[in-house]
Amino acid sequence: MQKLNTTDYKVMEKIMKNSKISRTDLSKYLELTPAAISKIIKKLLSYNLIVEKNTLFSTGGRPRVTLAINKNYKKIIGVNLGAGFINIVESNLNGEIIGITERKFAFKGQEKVLELLDEELTKTLSKYDAESVVGIGLATHGVVDRKKGTVIVSPHFKWRNLELRKEFEKKYNLPVIVENDVRSMLIAEHNYGHAKNMKDFIFLYIKNGIGAAIFLNGKIFEGSNYGAGEIGHFIVNEHSNIQCRCGKYGCLETESSEQVLINKVMWKLEEDEKKEVGKNLDITMVYSKAQKREEPYYSIIKESVYNTGKVMGNVLNMIDVNDIIVAGDITTTGELFIRNFKRGIDAMLLEEFNKKIKVRTTKLENMTGVYGAVSLITSNLFEGEKLIKVR
Template identity: 30%
Template sequence: MINDIRTGSFERMKQHNQSSVLNTIRIKEPISRADIAKLTKLTKPTVSSLVSELIEQDLITEEEAATSTIAGGRKPILLRINYSAYYIIGVYAAAEVVRVIMSTMDGKIITSISQEITELPTKDEFLEIVIEKIDYVIHHSKIERSLILGIGFAMHGLVDPVQGVAIFSPHLHLEDIPIKETLEREFNLPVLVENDVRSLAIGESWFGQGQNVSDFICLSVGRGVGSGIFINDEIYRSSFNTAGEIGHTIIELDGEKCQCGNNGCLEAYASESAILKKAKMGLNDHPESLIHEWLIDSKTDISLEMVFKAAREGDSFAISILEETGNSLGLAAANMVNLLKPSMLILEGYIFEQGDFVVTPLKNMIEKYTFKSPHEHISVVCSELGKTGMALGAVVLILHKLFKTESV
């Protein structure tokens, strides 16, 4: 199963059954062979054979139950996933940073490194940065290459996950980056590539707020605005692998110019870049703002940290900018909720970590503009995965391939 691509209908069926057994153990652990057979509807001999193979591969471990299920009988042998047996590399490439982690199968990060991108790179320069950072985590983690299951890659922009190509990276101004081909050739490991916010949603479903939630939306705000959509326990990509581009939904006809070329996109009103633009353009009309004083003292440009600090100190100009941002995001989110009816909205990004300045107006807009029956309720929560959320999502791309059953 590990790093093994089988061919033929029998072997595909066997791999399907093995993944089914492995995923059942993951969800129900500790669990006996007999209970696995009941849940998977596989025969006991089949389960026993598959479990033996998984033990041989060090993917699962055995332990004796604390008590017997039958008075005076033998204590059953229970099975657990051996999460520390293998490792996965997760890569997150944003407009301004490349972050690489080495993780165990349960999401524990053992090595990580980041590099800021200060100048627009060429395709080759971008790939060189990624390769260098992957080399670093492999070397410093001291993990044998044979114990690394693969490399998951979360890339901002438009991605073709089948070919493993970054079709268009708007903030890096790069097209057709052959990520999968390059990294598989360089490291001789399986590589899976996905859009960053879809990776985040997949990560939330395994390690974050989306655990045990079958339908949810991740709304991520950074230099851009994007969403990852989870429906019936699966990520939704669409036929074109472009689902979730909420940042380019129109919230104002003939409005602000967006970098995509259209006018009135959400991203032009509610991204980090939009917040800074509003602060710069409106500052002269608000000489009373604390930001004026801080700019004179520091002799630096306006920053997000400065806007939020001013808001925390009661600066009405800063508060109004953040409230407008929350209103715009909330209106777009309300439209998505009306269309898809998720039970949860997960918010990710720096602006959601700075108190309620953006979150409260966003929630208010959702409450005001969603059409719902009396029994419907949507939870609005903030991601708790932190800066490594996208990279952990990339790790789950590999885990998903290992644990989840595919149609045969």
């Protein structure tokens, strides 16, 4: 077999991004002759990397056949590691999800989390032959050096300079790509969501932590120390006595993350001597009641969203991006979220920028993290690390 060359990878990347593409389209997009494209397609078909699909209707002449990546060529394993849960995701080569398992756990130390992760990965990988998996994408909390696959710091898991890629590649004998969870979600949004054709946008994720990821000029902006987007550690309350996991006081995360919102509602209910109402309170209930304008839920969520918008407004003043995509259960409050988030942005943003800002909620809903983990591999099949090889 001939090795894949740069042009082969470019052709496959185009096919990956457009499953209805034809040989004629490829010739035009890549500025190659029809004969050259035909030769490449013949090669890729013989390697079973691509397949011919439905015939496109033509106004005249021979019908055009569409091309697609052979989704069954190999499988992808994704890991979405969050606060108290591990999602193990199985997908076809085209990113199509075929299975998800979840393992929940109470707070554990570094070694115990790694032990649980190893258990779940080993169980999933045992379903496949060694040659049938292309790689593992691992999305996790914290500041991550993607190139080295090292978690520089993860306050939640108390990890420092943990060489996850090195350790897991040795253990499973597979390529492993490790990335910050919110940046992984951004990649998924760019591959499958509203941001598909965007060159500049910010992705904001609100959960038990608050994080952002930045896409500028068609690339992820990581920052000099891989910490770009740590919006959750903006100080929003200088007089707070609640210490953040980062060690500071008054971070946005300690004022507006989900558990904090539950706590604020419960404290207010206790003040109003409505303790019974607050029993068995969860975040879904808080958001549902806030959406119905019930107090104190409504006022607490309204203020939290407004303050988050103010932080985003300051960020937008610095980087001048028009599009923001938000994920997290708080977006289920609909107009309550959008209206007050924009109001917060308006309070801080320079007037001349304001009219162009668009805020959207993720198209991927509660699957953003799952698709994020898989996208770490799909985005490196034919670009980046070029994980697809032929022997």
